Amino acid sequence: MRYVLLTLAALAALGLVGAGAVVGLGLYNVSARAGHWPGVPWVLHTTYNQSVRLRAPSEGEVPDLSAPGLAELGAGHFESACVFCHATPDTMQTATATGMKPRPPHVTDTMEHWEPRHLHWILQEGVKMSGMPQWPAARADEPWAVVAYLERVRAGTAPDVAPPTELPADAPEALAYCATCHNIDGRSDWPQVPRLDILDGDYMTSALSAYRDGIRGSGFMQHAATAVPEPALAELAAWFAAQDAAGPGLGGDAALVEAGEELARQGTGEIPACIVCHGPGAREDKPAMPDLAGQHATYLRTQLHLWRDDGRGGGTRANLMVKAAQDLADSDIDALAAWYASLPPGGN
Amino acid sequence: MSDILRMSFAIDPSDHCGATRAGHHRARRPGRARRVLPPLLIVALAGCQGRQSVLNPIGEDAVDLATLFWVMLGGAVVLWLLVTGLFIYVTRFRTAEMSRRWAEALIIGGGVVFPATVLAGLLAYSLPLMATQRMAGDGLVVHVTGEQWWWRVVYETPEGARVVSANEIRLPVGERTAFRLTTNQMIHSFWIPALGGKTDMIPGRENVMSLKPIETGVFRGQCAEFCGASHALMAFEVEAMAPEAFEAWLDREAQDAVPPASAAAERGAAIFAAEGCGACHTVRGTDAIGRVGPDLTHVGSRHSIGAGILPNQVEAIADWIQRTEHLKPEVDMPQYDHLSREALLDLGHYLKGLE
Numbered sequence: 001m002r003y004v005l006l007t008l009a010a011l012a013a014l015g016l017v018g019a020g021a022v023v024g025l026g027l028y029n030v031s032a033r034a035g036h037w038p039g040v041p042w043v044l045h046t047t048y049n050q051s052v053r054l055r056a057p058s059e060g061e062v063p064d065l066s067a068p069g070l071a072e073l074g075a076g077h078f079e080s081a082c083v084f085c086h087a088t089p090d091t092m093q094t095a096t097a098t099g100m101k102p103r104p105p106h107v108t109d110t111m112e113h114w115e116p117r118h119l120h121w122i123l124q125e126g127v128k129m130s131g132m133p134q135w136p137a138a139r140a141d142e143p144w145a146v147v148a149y150l151e152r153v154r155a156g157t158a159p160d161v162a163p164p165t166e167l168p169a170d171a172p173e174a175l176a177y178c179a180t181c182h183n184i185d186g187r188s189d190w191p192q193v194p195r196l197d198i199l200d201g202d203y204m205t206s207a208l209s210a211y212r213d214g215i216r217g218s219g220f221m222q223h224a225a226t227a228v229p230e231p232a233l234a235e236l237a238a239w240f241a242a243q244d245a246a247g248p249g250l251g252g253d254a255a256l257v258e259a260g261e262e263l264a265r266q267g268t269g270e271i272p273a274c275i276v277c278h279g280p281g282a283r284e285d286k287p288a289m290p291d292l293a294g295q296h297a298t299y300l301r302t303q304l305h306l307w308r309d310d311g312r313g314g315g316t317r318a319n320l321m322v323k324a325a326q327d328l329a330d331s332d333i334d335a336l337a338a339w340y341a342s343l344p345p346g347g348n
Numbered sequence: 349m350s351d352i353l354r355m356s357f358a359i360d361p362s363d364h365c366g367a368t369r370a371g372h373h374r375a376r377r378p379g380r381a382r383r384v385l386p387p388l389l390i391v392a393l394a395g396c397q398g399r400q401s402v403l404n405p406i407g408e409d410a411v412d413l414a415t416l417f418w419v420m421l422g423g424a425v426v427l428w429l430l431v432t433g434l435f436i437y438v439t440r441f442r443t444a445e446m447s448r449r450w451a452e453a454l455i456i457g458g459g460v461v462f463p464a465t466v467l468a469g470l471l472a473y474s475l476p477l478m479a480t481q482r483m484a485g486d487g488l489v490v491h492v493t494g495e496q497w498w499w500r501v502v503y504e505t506p507e508g509a510r511v512v513s514a515n516e517i518r519l520p521v522g523e524r525t526a527f528r529l530t531t532n533q534m535i536h537s538f539w540i541p542a543l544g545g546k547t548d549m550i551p552g553r554e555n556v557m558s559l560k561p562i563e564t565g566v567f568r569g570q571c572a573e574f575c576g577a578s579h580a581l582m583a584f585e586v587e588a589m590a591p592e593a594f595e596a597w598l599d600r601e602a603q604d605a606v607p608p609a610s611a612a613a614e615r616g617a618a619i620f621a622a623e624g625c626g627a628c629h630t631v632r633g634t635d636a637i638g639r640v641g642p643d644l645t646h647v648g649s650r651h652s653i654g655a656g657i658l659p660n661q662v663e664a665i666a667d668w669i670q671r672t673e674h675l676k677p678e679v680d681m682p683q684y685d686h687l688s689r690e691a692l693l694d695l696g697h698y699l700k701g702l703e
Contacts (some may be wrong), residue, residue, distance in 0.1 A: 267640065
């Protein structure tokens with residue numbers, strides 16, 4: 001018995017010395033060119049597949065992926081953040097991208113056998129030791145846009161989203177990049193993307209800084225705000241702020257709009273009166289707080305949910321809005337978003 | 349005892365009281381004093397100043413309750429002396445065995461008949477006292493709603509006018525004022541020890557009581573039912589006023605705010621608007637229309653701020669706005685620590701000026 005134990009101890013010590021030598025003396029070859037030993041790719045890939053299946057959200061958590069604008073927004077982000085590795089449906093991957101180990105799949109192959117919920121998990125969490133990054137923000141709502149885009153790619157109906165090629169002569173640097181999603185005049189056609197023409201320049205600069213510093217979470221905007229050189233942010237904000245925001249409101253369900261107006265104008269014993277900070281009305285003295293009249297309802301709903309449930313970050317006054325939103329019911333959020341969207345920008 | 353403990357929580361730390369210091373000093377001595385003194389200290393503390401004491405009654409109901417207390421205390425002392433005397437007598441002086449007849453007479457007489465008679469008498473004396481607290485008022489009705497952690501107050505005059513205020517109760521001396529008490533989220537208890545007993549505030553219910561101050565003065569009220577992190581910081585000032593003075597005050601309280609004229613106050617008013625304070629607070633006559641927090645139309649004339657926790661002074665108002673979450677844990681009001689000290693003081697001048 002003693003003999004057996006001593007043998008086992010000696011073997012364990014030998015194993016530790018061997019492992020230490022591999023790590024400490026650099027004996028393992030990490031060369032991507034050298035590749036893996038036989039069987040290792042199968043082990044790694046199976047581990048990956050099973051891990052994704054175990055952790056992906058349930059069927060019930062998948063939103064309506066055919067919502068207007070969703071796949072387009074996903075395409076816009078994909079175009080900016082993902083094409084380097086995965087290319088577009090019409091282009092091939094660069095030789096650099098295909099030199100990665102493991103080799104990233106071409107966008108038309110990314111779906112493999114995955115269902116939308118699996119794709120969401122991969123986009124949200126990223127994959128260790130594969131080069132696939134995690135989504136820049138912890139919030140789970142945004143990756144669905146890219147999932148929607150990938151589903152359109154799978155169906156062969158990928159939306160064609162690209163930066164505008166014709167720009168005004170006085171356009172600031174990087175306007176084309178922003179205009180991919182926000183349009184040159186700041187009025188996005190996609191309801192998930194906020195209208196910028198109704199916002200104040202200083203407010204937008206502060207929001208962009210918050211994205212850049214990681215204080216306000218958004219995979220789309222943290223990527224965008226770090227892709228553009230910092231000095232350009234204020235110029236871009238000024239460009240969008242200078243756009244003419246005139247025009248009619250976006251309309252909305254009449255009963256919802258009416259309920260939203262009452263809540264926003266009067267507040268309750270638990271909910272502040274929105275109009276005091278966010279208009280409509282004469283409020284030039286409140287540049288730190290965004291005007292909301294004419295804003296997309298979908299965008300407003302998302303933001304209010306983030307404020308209430310996830311403690312959304314923002315400028316120096318973000319804590320005010322966290323408290324303001326803490327007692328909103330889902331129905332309040334729907335009503336407020338509908339009313340603000342129905343208003344003409346800058347109207348009263 | 350629990351009520352006395354609660355009261356000790358509510359003692360304003362700024363109150364100066366010789367007994368407090370002496371008590372602390374003596375409590376440091378080791379041994380028996382350490383065990384005995386803290387309860388005594390609490391009793392001594394509660395008696396300080398009498399601004400929040402059942403032993404310093406200024407209301408008709410409180411006088412009844414104080415009398416009840418003294419009667420009960422006197423009775424308890426007599427009973428204690430009797431029982432102790434009997435105990436000493438049978439253990440020291442008459443140690444021989446008692447006859448069965450005497451023993452049975454003592455058990456039935458002293459254990460059943462005597463307590464039943466005494467308790468029935470006390471019950472007959474004390475039960476009718478409850479009725480006065482539920483008497484209808486003479487006309488004025490004060491609606492008080494418990495909030496986290498402050499008091500929403502609405503005065504309803506016999507003519508039907510409603511005057512909104514907060515965190516302070518003013519009452520006319522010599523009149524019985526009805527209170528209608530409720531709350532939205534948490535159970536609170538409304539208690540002005542100097543004026544009368546306490547009444548719970550229960551969500552979905554309206555409890556009714558009435559109080560009648562018999563002398564003018566300023567007292568302190570306190571939430572007397574644990575209601576969360578800042579329960580101990582949910583107090584209010586009470587002023588019993590001569591009827592004419594009360595009428596004049598109520599007329600003034602019903603008016604719109606008069607914007608204060610100093611330069612600092614004007615800057616403060618602009619900051620108040622720019623920071624969106626009016627989304628939660630009402631200042632009647634301005635764009636401030638919110639209902640989440642206390643009405644501030646005449647906040648400058650109140651005896652305290654922050655629901656009885658800070659003096660109503662410019663510096664204290666600035667401190668409160670800057671550090672709400674430190675001064676009142678878990679309070680709904682966010683702290684405005686992004687504002688400069690100058691801006692906070694300007695806000696203080698504006699709010700103090702809203703008289």
